[in-house]
Amino acid sequence: MKKVKTIKVDIDKCNGCRACEMICSAFHATPKYSSNNPEKSKIRVLFDPIKDIYVPVYAGGYTEAECNGWDIYTIDGKEYDECAFCRASCPSRDLFTDPDSGLPLQCDMCLDDPPQDEPLCVKWCHADALTYEEREEEGEEAKKKPDEMEVGLQSLVKNHGAKKVMESLAKLKQEKD
Amino acid sequence: MRYAETGYNLEIDLSSGNIERVATDPRDMELYLGGQGTAAKILWDRVGPEVDPFSEDNLLIFSAGLLHATPVPSATRASVDTISAQTGLYSHSLFGGFWGPELKHAGYDKIILRGKAKGLVYLWIHNDKVEIRDASHLAGKGTMETAECLKKELKDAKVQVAAIGLAGENRVYMSSIEHYNSSASRGVGHIMGDKRVKAIALRGTKDVYVAKPAELFDLCNRQYKVIYDKGSSVMTHSHNEAWHTDVFAWGFARERRKGFWNKELEEEWAKVTDSVFVRYNGCYNCSIDCHATISYPGRRSFSYKCYGKLTYAMAAYQDVAFNYDIMGLTQEYGLDSFSTPQVLAFACELYEAGILTDKDLPDFPEDSGKRFFYLLEKIVRREGVGDALANGVYWAARQIGKGAEEYDHNTTKKFEQVPLKLGALNYPYFLMYATGAKMNITQIEGSFPQNAIPDKERRKAFVDKWEAAPDKFKKIYMEWEPRTQPPIDAAVAIADWNETMHYIDDSVGICAFVSAFKGQFNKSSYHINNYPEFISLASGLELDQDKLWETARRNRTLIRAINNRRGMRREDEKPPHGHWKQRLPDIEKQLIDEYYKFKGWNEDGIPTKQELDRLGLGYVSQDFIKRGILTDDKASPAKETSA
Incomplete structure (x- = not known):
């Protein structure tokens, strides 16, 4: 079983008060609370008050490609x-992309x-539009996320192939020794 | 590094098209905070008394408050400041929503507009990119319609728009600047129209810094909950309109209908409201959703709050459905829902009196509601007699003549007042109506209760929990005999406290709904005792209650000076003629005398040199002496000052 953490919306x-943003x-600013800028928030309220549209969305993963999701739902x-x-941060929109x-x-x-x-967005949402939920689901616990070094190496492997990366590392080591 | 403020203003000359980003003096924040305060300083420095409000030299200043875009909850009210053509005086209004914080994130504390564009334009401000763009395609469009068009045109739903409607374009004095659920009125919309600016569209993605982040967040987190818990009392959420329908006057501020409200009516009106109600909505980072979105059949959706639900209905002797119907139109035209119904009801009275005739108003309908719609169209287009009515009651009465002046019974300093007709003279309220610079009593009153609780013990219990009040006011309240007026010195102090809180709110950008207007009783949100901590932690200013009070006094005095320099004197300080049935000329004179002394103003209502210099407004006293407004030191003897 694995533990799934979600925010129910x-x-x-x-x-539409946007206190969540x-x-x-602020919580994710460095240093903590040093600024608050909705553009850097990992939750955004997409809203159009005149059409009565209020959709808080929290950021999921990054996706490299645009999708074909241009449908309209009524x-x-x-x-x-x-x-x-x-919830994706994707190339087809500026949502969930750090402006700097x-x-x-x-x-x-x-x-x-x-x-x-x-x-904290849940905690600050006094209107109770957001609620936090942890639940057990079938399946294995997600693997530990790769650290910064691993992300970098993965990208090198992807671009140059594992063999070339290993060779370069060996060469570097030799030079250092 | 600057904290709380960005440290930059955007200066736009609409005549030449010149745009500059100008660094501001950090000392101004210390002296005037921001918002209305720093805007007043700019108006003093740059708009002399000779400047015609409709000339290129008049400025229209949009200011974010000092606390906008900080974590401080309910900091939402942007300030618009200019010189009004209606009053010839300093004019100021506020609007909430999201616009002020967005301006800060775009990197500016203010937008200062001067000159006039050649054709209708809109401003597109996206961080450092600032453009003056053609708006001919938006001419005549409604305010919400304009916002919608601009979001599409700029391909960004997160753009925040403030726009004028047809009324503003045609320089109607009652016109407003509309943004989402909020509007700035009281004489700023017609200046935006005169400058030919249809809208300002903003998008900001920059950081705004605060001085003591962790401490401030801890404080704000608790404050957010306090505001939320208090929020349930907002009137917008209630179907019970007994208070408004009973206390406020109907028609052209003429008649109180006590006992009008009853259970059946409440059910009937509630049914109407439920059928068109969409959602309560809030402003940026505020936990009170005190606005209601209404979608009336055949009209664009709009938002209202509190008494906005009834101003047109009561002026026309109609019901709540009528109010929703007409507001769907007036929000698009961009009209103030306080002054406009007064002007419409005034025109109806003139017609009944035979002063306006079928020649002026051909095919004028019988039904009062239809008459309002008829007049509205004439006013926003300045057609026929609508051209005079578009200048508000005071000027319209004089332009129409034939005895119409006699009907101008509810203006102060040429501005329409809330429709109230009361019995006994209320001392603090007399002072606020007579001397207030913010033109509408709702922007001046609020801190001190209007009645004393008769039972002494309950009164004591109230005072014990009254965390907003300085001790002096607790004492005044305890000693106040129910159904009597407080002593004159107490009345003066009460008026001063009331307005002081508004001057703080309007410079830091906190909404008066959680502070000066409704915040000072019971579980208070913002008050003189806790304000300094919020402002200090956000801005880095060293501040205590006394220093903050002094800053509000400086702002109040500076705005007073702007008006004095434009010719305002003691004889202009008159509440609406029939506001109270009882008038007491001797007491009224004493009240004004004592208030002026308390404020450090001379007998003519002009701040003395000593008071000005004490407040750090030496540049004002020098100017006054140069112009002969203060003749010399002897003209403002020291005994008249309060310090």
Whole structure:
């Protein structure tokens, strides 16, 4: 069994105050709380008050390719772009992309240092549009995420092949010795 | 590094097209905080008394508050400051939503507009990229429609737009600047129209820094909950309109209908509201959703809050459905929902009196509701008699003549007041109506209760829990005999406290709904005792209650000076003629005398040299002496100052 951590979103309860964006960006700023900038938040409220559209979305993973999800869904008489519900940071929109570095943003459920017992966006959402849920699901616990060095090496392997990378490393070691 | 503020203003000359990003003096934050305060300094420095409000030299200043884009909850109200053509005086209004914080994230504390564009334009501000763009395709479009068009045109749903409608384009004095769920009114929309600026669209993605981040977040986290818990009392959420329908006057601020409200009516109106109600909504980082989105058949959706639900209905002797119907239109035209119904009801009265005739109003309908819609179209287009009515009650009465002046019974300093007709003279309220610079009593009142709790013990219990009040006011309240007026010195102090809180709110950008207007009783959100900590932790300013109070006094005095320099004097300080049935000329004179003394103003209502110099406004006293407004030191004897 594996533990799944999710934020349940009730779009009927959201009032568009965007406090979730504020606290998220602040908690993840370096140093902590040094700034709050909704653009760097890992949760965004996509909303159009006049059409009564309020969709809080928290950032999922980065995807390299654009998808074909341009469909329109009509729910309760309101038109939603399929993108509105998508959690991906992708090349086809600027959502979940750090405005300074251009790097993708991803929600970590506030398990950053110090780890919080529930994500802060949930804690700050007094309208209860966001609720935190942990549940058990079939399947194996997700593998530990690769660290920074491994991510770098993986990318080198992808671009140059494992053999070439190993050779270069061996050469570097030789030179150093 | 600058904390809380960005340290930059955006200066746009609409005549030449010149755009500059100008660094501001950090000392200004210390002296005037930001928002309305720093805007007043710019107006003093750059808009002299000779400047016609409709000239290129008038400035229209949009300011974010000092606390906007910091974690401080409910910091949402952007300030718009200019000189109004209606009053000829300093004009100021606020709007919430998301626009102020977005401006800070774009990297600016203010947008200062001067000159006039040749054709209708809109401004597109995306961080460092600032453009003046053609808006001819938006001419005549509604305010929300404009916002929608711009979001599409700029291909970004996160753009924040503030726009004028047809009313602003045609320089209607009651016109507003609309943004999402909020609007700035009280004489700023017509100046935006005069400058030919249809809208300002913003997108900001930059950081804004605060001085003591961790401490501030800890404080704000707790504050957010306090505000939320208090929020359930907002009137927007209630179907019970007994208070508004009973206390406020109907028609052209003429008649109170006590006992109008009843259970059946409540059920009936609630049914109407439920059928068009969409959602309560909030502003940026505020846990009170005090606005309601309404979608009335055949109209664009709009938002209202509190008494906005009834201003048109009561002026026209109609019901809540009528109010929703007409607001769907007035929000698109961009009209203030306080002053506009007054002007419409005024026109109806003139027609009934035979001063306006079928010649002025051909095919004028019988039904009062239809009359409102009819007049609205004439006013926003300045057609026929609508051209005079578009200038508000004071000017319209004089332009129409034939005795219409007699009907101008509810303006102060040429500006429409809330429709209230009361019995006994209320001392603090007399002072606030007479001397207030923010033109609408809702922007001046709020801190001190309007009635004393009769039971002494309950009153004591109230005072014990009253964390917002300085001790002086607890004492005044305890000694206040129910159904009597407080002593004159107490009335002066109460008026001063009330307005001081608003001057703080409007410079830091906190919404008065959680502070000066409704925040000072019971479980308070922002007040003089806790404000310094929020402002200090965010901005790095060293601040205590006394220093903050002094800063508010400086802002109040500076705005007073702008108006004095434009000719405002003691004789202009008159509340609406029939506001109270009881008038007490001797007491009123004493009240004004004592208030002026308390404020450090001379008998004519002009701040003395000593007071100005004490507040660090030496540049004002020098200017006054140069212009002969203060003749010399002897004209402002020291005994008149309060310090």
